[in-house]
Amino acid sequence: MRKVVIPIGPQHPALKEPECFSVTLSGERIMAFSARLGYNHRGIEKACEERTYVQDVYLTERICGICSHAHSTCFVQAVEEIAGLAVPERAQYIRTIIAELERIHSHLLWLGIAGHEVGFDTLLMYTWRDREVVMDVLAALTGNRVNYGINTIGGVRRNISPDQAKDILKAVDTLEERTKYYMKVATEERTLIERLAGVGTLSHEDAVNLGAVGPTARASGIDRDTRRDDPYAAYGKLSFKVITDNHNDVYGRTLVRCGELMESYNIIRQAIREMPDGPLAVKAPRRIPAGEAFSRYEAPRGEDVHYVKANGTEKPERVKVRAPTLANLQTVEKMLEDGQLADLPIVIAAIDPCFSCTDRSIVVREARKRSRNILKWEDLRSYSVEWYRNNRGLDFSKLNRKMAGRLL
Amino acid sequence: MSIAKKIVTWSRIKSPWVLHFNTGACNACDIEIVAALTPRFDLERFGVQLKGTPRHADVLLCSGPVTRQIKDRLKRIYEQMPEPKFVVAVGTCACSGGVFDGCYNVESGIDAVIPVSAYIPGCPASPKAIIDGIVKLLASIEEKEHGREAR
Amino acid sequence: MEEKLVNLLLEKFPFLAGRVRVQRTRRIFLRVDAERFEEIFVYALHSLQFTILCTITGLDNGGSFGFIYHMAREDGIMLNIETEAPKTAAVIKTVTHYFPCAEIYEREIADLFGVTVEGLLEGTRYPLPDNWPKDEYPLRKDWKAANKKSENNDA
Numbered sequence: 001m002r003k004v005v006i007p008i009g010p011q012h013p014a015l016k017e018p019e020c021f022s023v024t025l026s027g028e029r030i031m032a033f034s035a036r037l038g039y040n041h042r043g044i045e046k047a048c049e050e051r052t053y054v055q056d057v058y059l060t061e062r063i064c065g066i067c068s069h070a071h072s073t074c075f076v077q078a079v080e081e082i083a084g085l086a087v088p089e090r091a092q093y094i095r096t097i098i099a100e101l102e103r104i105h106s107h108l109l110w111l112g113i114a115g116h117e118v119g120f121d122t123l124l125m126y127t128w129r130d131r132e133v134v135m136d137v138l139a140a141l142t143g144n145r146v147n148y149g150i151n152t153i154g155g156v157r158r159n160i161s162p163d164q165a166k167d168i169l170k171a172v173d174t175l176e177e178r179t180k181y182y183m184k185v186a187t188e189e190r191t192l193i194e195r196l197a198g199v200g201t202l203s204h205e206d207a208v209n210l211g212a213v214g215p216t217a218r219a220s221g222i223d224r225d226t227r228r229d230d231p232y233a234a235y236g237k238l239s240f241k242v243i244t245d246n247h248n249d250v251y252g253r254t255l256v257r258c259g260e261l262m263e264s265y266n267i268i269r270q271a272i273r274e275m276p277d278g279p280l281a282v283k284a285p286r287r288i289p290a291g292e293a294f295s296r297y298e299a300p301r302g303e304d305v306h307y308v309k310a311n312g313t314e315k316p317e318r319v320k321v322r323a324p325t326l327a328n329l330q331t332v333e334k335m336l337e338d339g340q341l342a343d344l345p346i347v348i349a350a351i352d353p354c355f356s357c358t359d360r361s362i363v364v365r366e367a368r369k370r371s372r373n374i375l376k377w378e379d380l381r382s383y384s385v386e387w388y389r390n391n392r393g394l395d396f397s398k399l400n401r402k403m404a405g406r407l408l
Numbered sequence: 409m410s411i412a413k414k415i416v417t418w419s420r421i422k423s424p425w426v427l428h429f430n431t432g433a434c435n436a437c438d439i440e441i442v443a444a445l446t447p448r449f450d451l452e453r454f455g456v457q458l459k460g461t462p463r464h465a466d467v468l469l470c471s472g473p474v475t476r477q478i479k480d481r482l483k484r485i486y487e488q489m490p491e492p493k494f495v496v497a498v499g500t501c502a503c504s505g506g507v508f509d510g511c512y513n514v515e516s517g518i519d520a521v522i523p524v525s526a527y528i529p530g531c532p533a534s535p536k537a538i539i540d541g542i543v544k545l546l547a548s549i550e551e552k553e554h555g556r557e558a559r
Numbered sequence: 560m561e562e563k564l565v566n567l568l569l570e571k572f573p574f575l576a577g578r579v580r581v582q583r584t585r586r587i588f589l590r591v592d593a594e595r596f597e598e599i600f601v602y603a604l605h606s607l608q609f610t611i612l613c614t615i616t617g618l619d620n621g622g623s624f625g626f627i628y629h630m631a632r633e634d635g636i637m638l639n640i641e642t643e644a645p646k647t648a649a650v651i652k653t654v655t656h657y658f659p660c661a662e663i664y665e666r667e668i669a670d671l672f673g674v675t676v677e678g679l680l681e682g683t684r685y686p687l688p689d690n691w692p693k694d695e696y697p698l699r700k701d702w703k704a705a706n707k708k709s710e711n712n713d714a
Contacts, residue, residue: 042432042475043511045671046697050510062507065436065532081583109439128446135443146436146532211612211660224611230585230635294586294629294639296613307616307627322614322664330660379460477688512697513688 025341033336048319053079053153053288056316060306061147063321066109069095069102070299071306071321072151077232078295078308079153079316083288089234091155093275096234097168098142098150099297100264100271104175105134106300107257107264110352111182114254117345118195119385119396122403123185130178137171140164155281165272172265179265183258186251191394196251200335200347203248210331213324214302215260216351218244219252226298238270250350257352286314299324301352325353342387345380420466420492421546423455427465427489431482431518433472436532437499441469444535451539462488467545469538470524473501473508474515486522494525494545498538503527561587561636564607571602585636596642597652600628603640604657608632612658617668619700624649624674644674653678671698 024032044063048056061072073095080087108131115123135145141164142148150156160168186192202212207220217224225242227235243259245252288310297304302324311317328351335347388394430438444451445458459465462485474482486495497518500506505516518524525548528541561581568589569575579589591599603609609630618625620643627641644651651668653676654661665676666685673696687697696702 042473042508043513043697044508047508047511059507062434062436062531065434065439068434068436125447128443129448132443132446132448145534146439208610209659211658224633226635229633230631230637292588293582294613294637296631296637303613305613305629307614307629309618318616318618320614320616326663327660330663475688476690 023336023341023344028340028342030336030339030341030344033333045319045321048316050315052286052314053284053316056319057151057153058149060319060321061149061151064323065146066106067102067299067301067304067323068147069098069150070297070304071323073099073233074295074297074299074304074306075308075319075321076151076153077297078293078306079288079310080284081293081295082291082308082310083153083284085154085282085284087155088279088282089276090159090278091280092234093271094156094158094160094280095151096238097160097268097271097275098138098148099233100267101134101138101141101168103264103300104261105131105138106352107261108134108175110257110300110349111254113349114196114250114346117349117381117384118192119381119388120192120400121396122400123182126178126403127182130175133171133174137168140167152281152284154284155279157280159280160272160275168268168272172268176262176265179258179261183255183262186254186258189399191396191399193251194392194394195346195388196249196254197247198249198251199343200250200253200339200350201248202331202335206334207248207331210334211327212302212331213327214299214352215253215256216302216328216331218242219256220248221246224303226296226303230296232295232297234271237274238267240267240270250346253350287312288314288316301325302328325351329353340387341380342384345384417550421550423457424466424494424542424546425457425459425464426467426469426542427459427462427485428469429471429482429485431470431472431478431502432475432514433499433501437471437502437530440532440535441471441498441538444538449535449539451542454539454543456542462486463490465489466493467542468493468495469498470495470518471498471502473505473511474518474521476513476515479515479521482518482521494549495522496526496528496541496545497524498528498541499533500529500531503529506531560634561585564636564638567607568599568602572599575599586639587637588639588641590641593642593644593651596640599640600630600654601657603630603638607638609636609638612654612661612664613637615654615661615664615668617672617674617698619672619698621700622646624672626651626668628654649674651676655679670696672696673699 023030044059047059051059057072057076060075061068063071108127112124112127115121115127138148139145141160142150142158150158202220204221207217207222212220212222221244223242223244228242240263243256243263245256247255290310290312292307292309295306304324305322307320308316309318332348332351336344339347428441443449468486468489495518497503501508502518505514508514509516515521526541526545528537530537561584565579565581565587568579575589575591578591579587581587609632611631613629613631616627616629618627623643623645625641625643627639629637629639631637651674653665655665662679663685665679666682668674669676670684670687
């Protein structure tokens, strides 16, 4: 078998994280797929052991830039459980509001990236423009667009004033309108549906066996959501629906995320209405008494878990983090089985990997010939857009122009 | 300056082509770089175009503390860029390692591996800071080119 | 419900008396020796409906390695089973035949602690890079990042 190797290339404009995937092809069909991970391994678990709890709140936020609040809240919850702290109610509600705002920004981000991966660039521009509404709200509430720093052990650091609450509600109203428009596009636009439906199928059984979490799992009919099953923060007191879908494919995952956006708007409205007055935090000891705790959190990508073990000093004994993408990555192989090469970008993007839209290098092997290519992500994406244009007559350039022509 | 050189300098300053590379970051700076390209901030009105290959790029926008696995790749990408090339370190991690300084598997900042022309601090660097940094870099390129001509 | 589950466990495995505790709602912690781990694990999975494996945590307890298997039920109750293996014989059996998703968690423990997982098939390492030196296990307590830094300077 001939082998051809092209060097790993630069990154693509969308989020990049270096990952290496290896794909074995027979013609157009994918026969085997494997991922080489670990490019982003920074040794955070070890670093957590060498820093104090307060420094770790800051560090865990930076495990991931998109779900930063998820990681810091999950960590702080575990520490508070070990220390036996009773976090004030108002703080729980504020954490919930920020969590849902984060979910909104993450899902809008994903919608844009998904559009970009299929060639629908206008959707990318529209959704990211709308995302700026949420980023403004977050910046006004917390002081930063990303990495909010709102958590402290024992509560939160900032309050939400009545004026800020009004701004949040106005933003939520605007976004709800726009999300309804995206849902209309997702359910009525034939070209988009054809790119997403039937692609990246993951049966219910496979999703259960491979441990899928989050929207990836819910789109395969698994009715699991940590906010409802293992409530934390203020979720135990709020009522919301868990969105599931039975399409088992990327289209299902799109619908689930859009549905979750609508639910997030409801949750935020409820939380603002019912948020009680009160203190923002309780004083936490510097040295956390010996103990252990396991904390779960529903990040935008799925269930995020932290295990913390304390030993009576001011530094933790052990911090273990399992991010949702790790659980979902094991399902990608199954999703790609018997799929087309042209569908690879959107399938990988559909699990919303925390290194989403990264310019990874893909190693493509021809099963029959002895050839081996290493493709840049961007090449693979252009390949997939071209393939669909030539073989299925799906061309997004007209739709892009049409949507761009509408008043922003 | 000869006409050809003038045109080249003008195009380099008026329309720098960038390459974005993540060397193991948490993604926050990368989203902010992408956000800088979206309608609210719109880097493209400055003539900045995002390219997919180092061979076409003038400026390397780098984020993230360099992890061990990515170090060689970063060097190779830098070597593939044609002269003159500029490197912009986006975010505190790229400038100095940030929160991850001292972790195993992480070098401390990009300048440990390749020379850096501009540092944009921030965790993450906001899109406005990124635009500011790039514009300052362009201004300094212009000065340098004109300075060279004066000599 | 947590109490009910604990009682069922103690009925079936009386030697667990004193080693099970309910930390709070939906959180049960138990410790068991390596020899009896599998039967409890299987019982929890098949009879008590702990059908979700969240992750597997590795710990360095000084003279031995600890392994905590975090299992959960659909109603949110979690069972955290801790077992140990001495450092001189750091071997655990794989649970991938019960939970295929455990593969990557076991690889992580093997890579970062230097533990052998019996029964785990060959595969690419995770998460350390390809050029990571042999016999360096970062998450062990006696391993300091300072070692790594000096190595880089020498290189």
